[in-house]
Amino acid sequence: MSNIALGIECRNENADSWRAWRILHAVFPVTGYLALACPRDVGCLADDHSCTPFACTRRSDALRAALQAAEISTEGSLEMFVTILNCATVVIALFTLAMVFKTRAEQEKLRRRQKRAETRHAAVLMNEFRQIAAFLELRDLLQPVRPLPMLREWAISPDFGLLLVDLIDEHRPRVIVEFGGGSSTLVCAYRASQATNCGIHSYDHDDSFAQRTREQLQKHGLDSHAEIHYEPLRPSQFLDDAGEVIEWYGGGSIENLPADIDMIVVDGPPSHLNPWARYPSLPAVYDKLSPDCLLILDDAARKSEQQVVERWLKEFPEFRLQSPSTEKGAAVLVRGSRSISI
Structure with a gap:
């Protein structure tokens, strides 16, 4: 229904007319001027075409229908926006939760790797100590006349x-x-x-x-x-x-x-x-x-x-x-x- 002229013109400064125009213009934007004109071929009951938008039966029906459509469209758009916002919130929460679990898993993996490295390092140091101690004891037992190879x-x-x-x-x-x-x-x-x-x-x-x-x-x-x-x-x-x-x-x-x-x-x-x-x-x-x-x-x-x-x-x-x-x-x-x- 956008880009459709309703064929209604409001020539007075009626507040209801301007309110209706603003709603229609917001809901059904029309390129250029949204004319509120009452052409003769619509069968308006007023001969001088000086009626207000809500005095003419045809104009009133059109405006009511437009306003109802505007309200329905606005409510539907709002509900859709809330639904999209809720979905986006759920997606962001799930993504954040997944990142938290991933970070914790990486930290645990790093901690285990560090512990294994520390264990290997301690084993290497202990073996070096054992070999040095064994060499010193071996040298004392053999009493070599020259350095051992x-x-x-x-x-x-x-x-x-x-x-x-x-x-x-x-x-x-x-x-x-x-x-x-x-x-x-x-x-x-x-x-x-x-x-x-x-x-x-x-x-x-x-x-x-x-x-x-x-x-x-x-x-x-x-x-x-x-x-x-x-x-x-x-x-x-x-x-x-x-x-x-x-x-x-x-x-x-x-x-x-x-x-x-x-x-x-x-x-x-x-x-x-x-x-x-x-x-x-x-x-x-x-x-x-x-x-x-x-x-x-x-x-x-x-x-x-x-x-x-x-x-x-x-x-x-x-x-x-x-x-x-x-x-x-x-x-x-x-x-x-x-x-x-x-």
Whole structure:
């Protein structure tokens, strides 16, 4: 009905007429002038067309209809506006609530992450303290004539070296066989020379590492207490769980080892060559073991070493497992009924 001229003209200054005009103009805006004229073809009852808007029956009906429409439109618009406002309020409230929950979730996630970081940091600091304390105790026990080589990383950790010293003191081995030499060879040689009269046979697949171990022993005056054997890895009679051949020290000197081996230290070959690389350490010398033999495995926290230990225990049930706490993990297999305190 907008842009429709009602054909009514109010030529007097009647207040009701102006009120009606204002309402109509507000509700039904007409471009330009909204004429309140009474043309002759509407059949107005007044001959002089001088009637007021509410005196003419046709004009009165038109105005009433327009006013009613204006009131209905105004009420409908107001109700629609209130509905839209309520919907907008609900949407804003839901959005605000969602943002609050999201913020709280992010804060909780950040708090948990910070707590885990603090826990890891505390564990790292505690491990560093343990390794420093173990190194100082190891140095006091061995009383080396020269500084000990760098420990950790590829070499044994100080707490594993301290474990070797404790087991040598308690077990008193006469023959120690070591697969994978280095710093552990030096530690064993020091303690064996001080506490027991035993021989150490160390095997390494890398000639440069074997030579480095010999030099360290010479510097510390322990070369007479340990024999270093360079044995390159070659296909052996031992198979992994998939039936593949495991490479093992193949120089032949292992066959010449003395009988009654009291202790085996396993820190080689590197497991990155084959997850089962260290498995032959026990079956290769099984026939030469003493009734109370010990086997000490380094890096026992790794999955590859753990599966090797499980296979050993399954195939050689006379061994019992003890797992002392060390930086890289350690597994001690005890044969027979002998008990050790670690």
